[in-house]
Amino acid sequence: MRRPLLAALLVLLLAGCTQGPDDKPGPRWQPRPGTAWQWQLSGRLDTSVDVPVYDIDGFDHSEATVARLHREDRKVICYLSTGAWEEFRPDAEKFPQAVLGRGNGWQGERWLDIRRIDVLEPLMAARMDMCRDKGFDAVEPDNMDGYRNDTGFPLTAADQLRYNRLIARLAHDRGLAVGLKNDLDQIPELAGDFDFAVNEQCAQYDECGALKPFVEAGKAVFHVEYEVPTGDFCAESRRLRLSSLLKKYELGAWRQAC
Template identity: 80%
Template sequence: MRRPFLLVALLLLVAACSTAADDKPAAPDPAGARWQPRPGTAWQWQLSGRLDTSVDVPVYDIDGFDNSAAAVSALHREGRKAICYISTGAWEDWRPDAGKFPASVRGRGNGWDGERWLDIRRTDVLEPLVAARFDMCRAKGFDAVEPDNMDGYRNTTGFPLTAADQLRYNRLVARLAHDRGLAVGLKNDLDQIPELLGDFDFAVNEQCAQYGECTTLTPFVRAGKAVFHVEYELPTDRFCDQARSLGLSSMLKKYELGAWRRPC
């Protein structure tokens, strides 16, 4: 009679532990569980207009604020991954959290209406704001983030930014993404690829063919990490052969980044 009693007690104990475990918040995914896009992965990049999900590619890079959790879920049901576009190096006056960025961190315009470079040295101000944006990306179910304007130190920002300032900030951005189980891409910032390759899971580049810079992205490809690349002004016959030889995921887009695309 004692063996059945002990068995029942053991089963009750296991059930209780299982229930308790279910009540706990999920642990963060280990680094190895993050999505890792591979070189040559086809993609769509759409930041304006109504989201068009008819493009048959495995990766969509879309605006994190403008798209809902339902939109991300719809992409996932089609077997696609979703990248959350978020500006981390420039202030945008139309965003719902724009008022949380004090005037002291807003610098000169970056060439786009309503946008100003940020003083990336002020991590005391920017870290919680970027973290909140990445929390939004995670809550909506995104797989990764594309932090934009990550090369302010090479531009006229209104602040005396150095390469060291940029490295420090970009690594902070990468850590904030990884802490949330999100993959993260290095946007442009070609000169710092050697130092930042280990911190980022993929790269996003604009116009490397036009400026003769595409070979600079080779370290990402050699590391098995995708390079998502677009050109705006060159026809595809001017860059696709090189892009394919280098292992880039390349396409021609228009500057407004609507649904139209012409892939290599």
């Protein structure tokens, strides 16, 4: 009579260890203000930079790369473009022409009609699944301020808020932290929906003060300048508790940290 009892116990144990479809993901990673990081989106990945956070391209890197960084006690952010179409991505043909707008200034990229949530939600959900399945801890969704650009669509601030909150929810539903990329004007409305911020060139344009709501909420601001030397922005970055780097536009391995 022992075997049936043992088998039943084993089934119960396995059931307890398996996350069901209605179970919510566990606690998300929450990077704190001042956390050091590396942002590399091109070239051979240099894993020798001694920082606790790496932000790398989600499509270009494998589960094995993420696992290797984890073994070195690093958290890993999955870079994705969620507001613009990129012709060089493996899922590019899944985006219908009707949602493709004007170029966003980068070769092979076009703004997306973020009003078309019916089309974009399943496509972005699949990308979030990829980040989760590769073991990433968080997502950096790019091109999150189309409403302030010449996209070819009559996008409004309300359209952008709705879409950005959708992207945050898709990440959170998969247990991933998510960062708000730029979109400074909507930080007061969106800081509560996102776990950290990623900003480009706030020092150059004298906008870094707009990121205070994230820091005041105990959330990291990962910040990069391209044209301003570190001597001109690092003192202010330290005062504001930003995680600041000087990088080149191609976002290779080279960096200068504050």
